[in-house]
Amino acid sequence: MTDFLQAIVNGFSQGSIYALLALGYVMIYKATHVISFAQPALMVVGGLFAYHFTSELGMPFWIGMLLAIVCGAVVGMLVERIALRPMLGKPVFTLAIITIGVDIVLRIISNRYIGVQSRIVEYPGGNERFSIGDVSISHQRLGLIAVTTVTVAALALFFRYSRTGLAMRATALDQETALAQGIRVGAVFALAWAIAGGLAAIAGTFVAAGNAGIEQTSWIIALKALPAIIIGGLDSVQGAVVGGLAVGIVEALTATFQPDVAPWLGANFSLVAPYALMFVVLLVRPYGLFGTKEVERV
Amino acid sequence: MKLNRHLLRTSVVIAATALVLTGCRSSSDEGSGASPGISDEACPEAVNADNGCITLGIISDLTKGPFAPLAVPITDAQKAFWQKVNEDGGVGGYDIDITSNIADAEYNPEIHNRKYQEMRKDVLALGQSLGSSQTLAILDDMKSDDVIAMPASWNSAWEFEDQVLESGANYCFEAMNGVDWAVTNRAVKGEVIAVGYPGDYGGDAAAGVEAAAKANDLDFEKIETPTGQDNQAGAIAAILKAKPALVFVSTGPAEMATIVGGAAAQGFKGTFVGSSPTWNPALLKSAAAPALEAMYFQAGPWAPFGAETPGHEAMRGALGEVTPNDGYTAGWVWSYPLLAALKQADADGGITRESLVKAAKALTEVDYEGMLPPEAGATKGEPAEVAFRSSVVSKVDPTAPTGVSVTQELTTGPTAEGYDFSEPCFSLQ
Numbered sequence: 001m002t003d004f005l006q007a008i009v010n011g012f013s014q015g016s017i018y019a020l021l022a023l024g025y026v027m028i029y030k031a032t033h034v035i036s037f038a039q040p041a042l043m044v045v046g047g048l049f050a051y052h053f054t055s056e057l058g059m060p061f062w063i064g065m066l067l068a069i070v071c072g073a074v075v076g077m078l079v080e081r082i083a084l085r086p087m088l089g090k091p092v093f094t095l096a097i098i099t100i101g102v103d104i105v106l107r108i109i110s111n112r113y114i115g116v117q118s119r120i121v122e123y124p125g126g127n128e129r130f131s132i133g134d135v136s137i138s139h140q141r142l143g144l145i146a147v148t149t150v151t152v153a154a155l156a157l158f159f160r161y162s163r164t165g166l167a168m169r170a171t172a173l174d175q176e177t178a179l180a181q182g183i184r185v186g187a188v189f190a191l192a193w194a195i196a197g198g199l200a201a202i203a204g205t206f207v208a209a210g211n212a213g214i215e216q217t218s219w220i221i222a223l224k225a226l227p228a229i230i231i232g233g234l235d236s237v238q239g240a241v242v243g244g245l246a247v248g249i250v251e252a253l254t255a256t257f258q259p260d261v262a263p264w265l266g267a268n269f270s271l272v273a274p275y276a277l278m279f280v281v282l283l284v285r286p287y288g289l290f291g292t293k294e295v296e297r298v
Numbered sequence: 299m300k301l302n303r304h305l306l307r308t309s310v311v312i313a314a315t316a317l318v319l320t321g322c323r324s325s326s327d328e329g330s331g332a333s334p335g336i337s338d339e340a341c342p343e344a345v346n347a348d349n350g351c352i353t354l355g356i357i358s359d360l361t362k363g364p365f366a367p368l369a370v371p372i373t374d375a376q377k378a379f380w381q382k383v384n385e386d387g388g389v390g391g392y393d394i395d396i397t398s399n400i401a402d403a404e405y406n407p408e409i410h411n412r413k414y415q416e417m418r419k420d421v422l423a424l425g426q427s428l429g430s431s432q433t434l435a436i437l438d439d440m441k442s443d444d445v446i447a448m449p450a451s452w453n454s455a456w457e458f459e460d461q462v463l464e465s466g467a468n469y470c471f472e473a474m475n476g477v478d479w480a481v482t483n484r485a486v487k488g489e490v491i492a493v494g495y496p497g498d499y500g501g502d503a504a505a506g507v508e509a510a511a512k513a514n515d516l517d518f519e520k521i522e523t524p525t526g527q528d529n530q531a532g533a534i535a536a537i538l539k540a541k542p543a544l545v546f547v548s549t550g551p552a553e554m555a556t557i558v559g560g561a562a563a564q565g566f567k568g569t570f571v572g573s574s575p576t577w578n579p580a581l582l583k584s585a586a587a588p589a590l591e592a593m594y595f596q597a598g599p600w601a602p603f604g605a606e607t608p609g610h611e612a613m614r615g616a617l618g619e620v621t622p623n624d625g626y627t628a629g630w631v632w633s634y635p636l637l638a639a640l641k642q643a644d645a646d647g648g649i650t651r652e653s654l655v656k657a658a659k660a661l662t663e664v665d666y667e668g669m670l671p672p673e674a675g676a677t678k679g680e681p682a683e684v685a686f687r688s689s690v691v692s693k694v695d696p697t698a699p700t701g702v703s704v705t706q707e708l709t710t711g712p713t714a715e716g717y718d719f720s721e722p723c724f725s726l727q
Contacts, residue, residue: 001541006564010531115368118552120583129563139561140585209550209558211586212527212552216362221528255531256539267522270532 002134006016006126007256008249015146020203021225022232023155024196030172030235031192038114039200040222041106045209046072046201047218048110051119061124063207065147066259069198075106076197077190085186103219110190110217120213121205141234144206151202152241155195159237168192172235211288223249227278233291247274303483306639328607333650334443335422341395344386352649354380355399355421357413357436358428358450363405364525366548367578369428369624371452371618372632373400376425376618379633394678399464407435418443426450426629430498433462444651446639446658448632452574452599453502455722457681460659463635466599466670467689469499469573470723471681472716474513475504475689476571476597480712481514484569486543489517492572493533494548495559496522498724502715503548503573505723506714516544523549527556534560537568545570551578558594559586561633567593571691574598579623579701582694586641596692596702600669602701603627609634609667622699631666633674638664672706687714 003084022041029037038226050070053064082100087095094294113119135207152178159165171188201220208214228247232239255270261270301344306709341351357375359369380394385511399421401413410432414424418439426449427433433449437459446461454468454716465493467475473492480486492507494500503521519540523533530553537545538561543562547554547570554576570593577596601607603622613630620626636659642657643649664675674686688710692702 006538007535010560010564014531055597058309111361115370118580118584120580122583124587134565135565138559138585207583210527211556211584213580213584215527215552216366217364217526219524224528252531252535254533259532259536259539268524268529269533271524271529290581 001258005135005153011249011252012245013145013248014252015050015242015245016144017206017221018225018228018247019201019244020148020151020199020252022228022244023152023237025225025229026201026235026237026240027192027196027199027230029229030055030237031168031189032084032092032095034084034099035093035112035234036193036196037096038099038106039196039225040219041103041110042072042076042079042197042200043204043207043216044110044114044219045075045204046197047053047204047214048113048298049201050205051121051208055119059242061121061209064121065202068201068205072197072199072201072204073194076193076195076200079106079197080190080193081170083191085225087187089246105157107219114174114214114216118215119208121208123209133274140206140209145230147202147206151199156172164191224274227274229288231274231281231288233288235291235292236288239288239290246277250274250277261271269290280286314426316363324410330581330598333652334419334578335651336392336425336649341384341393342394342398344696345381346388346393347392349384349388353398353421353529354392354394354396354423354425354520354636355401355417355492356396356403356416356426357403357410357417357432358426359405359491360400360402361404361492363403364552365405365428367551367580368625368628369450370485370555371620371623372426372428372618372629374624375420375613375617375629376614376633377555379630380425382616383637389640390471390649391524391558392649392694396648403432405429405432407432409577411435411439414439414576418445419446422649423636424448425633427462429575430455430502434498437462444486444655446636446655448636450628450632451499453498453507453722455502455726456497457685457719459657460677460724461638463658463661463675463677465635465664465666465686466528466674467686467714468723469502469548469686470506470509471649471687471710471717472573472597472599472689473548474510474713475501475687475709475711476595477510477516477544478547478594478713479597479691479706479709480544480571481510481516481567482612484518484544484705486514486569489519489540490544491519491521491525491542492535492546492548493521494546495525497557499573500574501546502606502722503726505544506601509717509723510713517542518678523557525553527552530556530560533557534564536562537561538566541566541568543568546641547571547576548573551576551581553557553667554594555590557588559589562586562589562593564645570594572596573707577624577692577700577702582701590696591696596694597625598690598692600627601690601704602692602694602698602700602702605669607668607705609669612667624700624702627669634666634669635664637660638675642705653723654701682719685719687717 050068144149228243230242352398403410428450430453492504643653663672695703
């Protein structure tokens, strides 16, 4: 039982990173119907901002993270304004390909900053642990879960109660109608990218504050948010959170129990498990757990 | 007859043209020396303008690969080493140019091979070939070209290759010594787990761990783990499940820190010993730092950057103001056998690729300026007789220049001492 609970705790904390990244994907998809492949680079850039503010400029962790969120949001907005706004009206496939180019450009720039060292953000409290019985979690991971919870709650309130949130929901439902109602759709696009950049910066900060920091190869972590958004549903905010947590928990449970329960699946099957889960979900619910069904007249 | 005269004229013109063209190609492509990679003309930016030039190649992992944090200082140290050799007058009337042929193979055997093909006609030898599979990818070509290489890896298979000059104990002996040390100094009993990358590096170390486990009557388990700090959940879960007294890790630094930090965060209290490439001083700032200080030890082929030997002092002097890193130490040490082979080839009648291969096979000692004992460089004889079996064990020490300081000097443990080294611990083929 302890192993099970510990795996859930581990998976929940790792899943929080995936959930933050998945939320970014969903924000952009809902607003623009484009899957942004620039999220991995935005995560790395955000983590590097946090590193710079804390380790290079000596700011406290939480202030450094807040500034990194702001900078990540600005980078997101700039990407939208410079690379994507001029392409409005083009097929979404074209825009998705452009985001791949943006990802490569941002990663080349950030790799120059990273160099050959790990860029590590020092988290206050180091690796101290909080324990209940035999189940424990580090303060850094606890901080990650708390920040993710607050962020998700803030986003939910923003969409439900603010005028801008309402405008974003309207734009997601129907861009032309939203435009006719006086909503500045371009500003909504920019805001979606800004939120995605800020969310990626939070994820990047906690990756940088982890056991090994940010390296040139750390961007690969963000790719695990892709099965998360497919599982949750491409256009669902709650789906992104549930999908991200599901990927983290399934990964941790598989790592803990698969070697005993199903050794015939081979070593390191936990790396494949999120994709196996995605496959099963797609068979049962092709639009994801919370995705909107598309009805087309044929 | 008229036809024959015309034919004769044409033949003469063709032959003359061919001679001229051949002459042009010879002088521009291969220099005036007797062997590729060696020329009577001065090196670019020569220290000694009257000397000829020996060109060495480097194929490393300088940007994207998992060992880039080590490979960059390795390469910088090798540049400094040969610069110092040039400032001391060069070797046999030649300066050494190691800066003109530096290639980044990204820890990829296919790219490694491609980079070698690009430089194979231009270099006398390889001052660095990083990675075991990577070096294996060019080994056949090296043999046909009579090119020797200094491996930036410690695989036990290199002891059985005449044209690869290894320095220090290989991963296999290093692992044996690490386990023997832990049994004696950390009261390890019960089970030992070897966690490492699949393939040559992890495999060679795991073979050493297995031999030491057998010798010390410990249970042994091997876990292969992929690269990537987000992919270590399986290894951590396996460690927590088995609760071994000792975990021997053979990964990159990021994976090692993730495994140690992750296991410690969930209450694991055993000992970790890592192969030499598992350490990076930047990890002292990570969330795993307290766990590393308490539980991690590094097995290594020689003393770290801050040690007090003439060789270490020469290295620090040549490098000047740099952030201490044991990549520098490795790059510096690895260069001594090549210098010894060049000097021997010169003493034997002149430096060519062929004479260098011959000299490399017959070294009885290498002057490491105290960084390793002279016999560590011996190549003359069977691997079982001449392979160097001693290694050091270091502990995390935030006050040390590279974050680790020696806790056990160069020692051959009982397992390594008695090991029948008649074949590589882990076959690369």
